Amino acid sequence: MQEQSNIIQTEYSELMQKSYIDYAMSVIIARALPDVRDGLKPVQRRTLYDMYELGIRYDKPYRKSARIVGDTMGKYHPHGDSSIYDALVVMAQDFKKGLPLVDGHGNFGSIEGDGAAAMRYTEARLQxxxxEAYLADLDKNVVDFVPNFDETEKEPAVLPVKVPNLLINGAEGIAVGMATSIPPHNLTEVLNGVIAYMKNPDINTEQMMEYIPGPDFPTGGIVANKDDLLAIYSTGAGKIKVRGKVEVEQMKGGKTRLVITEIPYTMIGANIGKFLNDVYSLVETKKTSDIVDITNQSSKEGIRIVLDLKKGADVEALENLLYKKTKLEDTFGVNMLAVVDGRPETMGIVPIIRHHVNFQYEIATRKYTTLLAKEKDKKEIQEGLIAACDVIDLIIEILRGSKNVKDAKACLMTGETGNIRFKSKESEEMASKLRFTERQASAILEMRLYKLIGLEIEALMKEHEETLAKIAQYQDILEHRSSMAKVIIKELKQYIKEYGTPRKTAIDNLKEAVVAEKKIEEKDVVFLMDRFGYVRTIDVSTYERNREAVESENKTFFICRNTDKICIFTDTGNMHLLKVQDIPFGRLRDKGTPIDNLSNYDSREENVIGLYSLSALADRKVLFGTKQTMLKLVDGTEFDVAKRTTAATKLSEEDKLLIVYPLTGGETIVMRSGRDMFLRIEADSIPEKKKGAVGVRGMKLALDDALTDIYMLPEGSEQSVEVKGKEVALHRLHVGNRDTKGVKK
Structure with a gap:
């Protein structure tokens, strides 16, 4: 009989439909979309796990990217090296990720769209x-491991990520028939939101937005449609309007310039070049005649795109034009789609956090179950060793009377004494009562003799107590959800403390194509500069509470208005102006910023000899004194200028400014030369001059002599200096006339 062939007849369209759906689901689940639990796509997860397995830790040397890519491709991700390297590069770019996961070394591309160097040149390691938060506890059975593509290795199905990475770093991915687009958020805000959810699982979207008010893009910028965010975060879909940050700078001759200091997140890469071309087009097509020149001055320090405007340009109208006709205002389409239990699902912000928190409870349960089992095993062995120490003489007798390990072990576990020689019936009777477990018996047989030392036994008892305490702690965590929540929340607060950063993106409701500048609330602040030249301002109340510490730790300090300016006088005769608004305002223990970075002052070429607020000089006469004894008084109002740097006085060649001092009235000044000649004169005897004048001679000096110091003596004050080992009381010096020789000391 002829064998019948097994032919299955099916409709061609059904077969194609099934095949296509299988392919689509494979792309959705295994390539394009992140998992809601760890917020990572498979290629990212595999790359990070491979770096962890290779031991490329944050405190170890960098390794070649080519090594990481090759190892990941060979073990876990057989999809071509470019997809793996691209994922590695993005995870290292701080302008794309709110929280970079990889520490890149070398050229990893730029915000302007320059690509990363080839993988053979760059190096990387884990952040x-x-x-700490993505790869910790993998050895504690916290997640399932699955076979890799050829079943020669095991890989985690999901990483035990302890922060909501899906929200913190966002996600972008195009699958088949669907796409995900999740904006990045601020780590501190998101973790505070998670803590709030753990304390109140019934929290709604509006309440959650008190903690997470909106996205926080690494490029800064402004979210312009604040009122739409509630609907977006409720449904998981919508459009966010993002704008670049534009500042107006006043130039010479009444001209202005627009400076773009922050760009919309959507402008990263080639879109910066497109923005410049769009601006050129506006000029060429006569849409605007206000722009004279455009230059891209962006650097590693940040974005700076400068538009020079003609005199009398309508700045507001030009801003409107840029927002409407270029990518300076753009839309970020939100679709918070992720894989949940093997299926793609669009979720609002609260469900994403709910899934994350459930995952945290799951990994915490598995972690502490593993730790508890280990501690119980330790407890069993410790109890066996402690019991063995009490009958150690009997155990030694059993070991000496045994022919092999098997007989000795049987005696320890079951009390079987038939194959063992004992010295006495009493010993045999005691041995028959022994009932150690197998683990305990093995530990006793492997125990070394030095463990019988008194201190070692004490250490064993102490270790046993610690083990019992850990068991109680782990059981409490596993039995009470509130205890587990406390542990998770404590860990989250530690991440906030160590890795939290201030928000970069402003969130506001802006009118169509209008950027409104907020007025600064005027108040008193305390200006501080330490001996290293770092400056900052603090609240007056903070200063009052810590007056002694402030005055001992800082070289210069005074109260001024936050709308004031600081006058920096240097020995070269220059005065640099610095707005108090530009000085970082913070806490007492903040480090501050070098004054060089905030003003035109250059500590390599000049030295600060006086720091005063502009308002403090306004109603005073300011004394200037130089090394070549040139003195003058200048009206303080002369220093209220627009320039950031101006000549505060005129100096002769090789002369240096020694003192700048605003007078209060009744002061005398003492000049001291290199040859220890002293002259004390009345400050009022010095003539008033313009700031551009050289001044008058204060003291007659020998040809090769010059002033080393000028001391100010307020009325009624006492002051002494040391000269060749003896003390000279300056306040007792005779008050002489200006332009005389003075006295030798």
Whole structure:
């Protein structure tokens, strides 16, 4: 009989439909979309796990990217090296990720769209937070491991990520028939939101937005449609309007310039070049005649795109034009789609956090179950060793009377004494009562003799107590959800403390194509500069509470208005102006910023000899004194100028400014030369001059002599200096006339 062939007849369209759906689901689940639990796509997860397995930790040397890519491709991700390297590069770019997971070394591309160098040139390692919050506890059975593509290795199905990475770093991915687009958020805000959810699982979207008010893009910028965010975060879909940050700078001759200091997140890469071309087009097509020149002055320090405007340009109208006709205002389409239990699902912000928190409870349960089992095993062995120490003489007798390990072990576990020689019936009777477990018996047989030392036994008892305490702690965590929540929340607060950063993106409701500048609330602040030249301002109340510490730790300090300016006088005769608004305002223990970075002052070429607020000089006469004894008084109002740097006085060649001092009235000044000649004169005897004048001679000096110091003596004050080992009381010096020789000391 002829064998019948097994032919299955099916409709061609059904077969194609099934095949296409299988392919689509494979792309959705295994390539394009992140998992809601760890917020990572498979290629990112595999790359990070491979770096962890290779030991490329944050405190270890960098390794070649080619090594990481090759190892990941060979073990876990057989999809071509470019997809793996591209994922590695993005995870290292701080302008794309709110929280970079990889520490890149070398050229990893730029915000302007320059690509990364080839993988053979660049190096990478894990960031510290990646190791602590993304890859920790993998050895504690916290996640399932699955076979890799050829079943020669095991890989985690999901990483035990302890922060909501899906929200913090966002996600972008195009699958088949669907796409995900999740904006990045601020780590501190998101973790505070998670803590709020854990304390109140019934929290709604509006309440959650008190903690997470909106996205926080690494490029800064402004979210312009604040009122739409509630609907977006409720449904998981919508459009966010993002704008670049534009500042107006006043130039010489009444001209102005527009400076773009922050760009919309959507402008990263080639879109910066497109923006410049769009501006050129506006000029060429006569849409605007206000722009004279455009230059891209962006650097590693940040974005700076400068538009020079003609005199009398309508700045507001030009801003409107840029927002409407270029990418300076753009739309970020939100579709918070992620894989949940093997299926793609669009979720609002609260469900994403709910899934994350459930995952945290799951990994915490598995972690502490593993730790508890280990501690119980330790407890069993410790109890066996402690019991063995009490009958150690009997155990030694059993070991000496045994022919092999098997007989000795049987005696320890079951009390079987038939194959063992004992010295006495009493010993045999005691041995028959022994009932150690197998683990305990093995530990006793492997125990070394030095463990019988008194201190070692004490250490064993102490270790046993610690083990019992850990068991109680782990049981409490596993039995009470509130205890587990406390542990998770404590860890989250530690991440906030160590890795939290201030928000970069402003959130506001802006009118169509209008950027409104907020007025500064005027108040008193305390200006501080330490001996290293770092400056900052603090609240007056903070200063009052810590007056002694402030005055001992800082070289210069005074109260001024936050709308005031600081006058920096240097020995070269220059005065640099610095707005108090530009000085970082913070806490007492903040480090501050070098004054060089905030003003035109250059500490390599000049030295600060006087720091005063502009308002403090306004109603005073200011004394100037130089090394070549040139003195003058200048009206303080002369220093209220627009320039950031101006000549505060005129100096002769090789002369240096020694003192700048605003007078209060009744002061005398003492000049001291290199040859220890002293002359004390009345400050009022010095003539008033313009700031551009050289001044008058204060003291007659020998040809090769010059002033080393000028001392100010307020009325009624006492002051002494040391000269060749003896003390000279300056306040007792005779008050002489200006332009005389003075006295030798």
């Amino acid at each position: 510290k937070i990646t190791q």
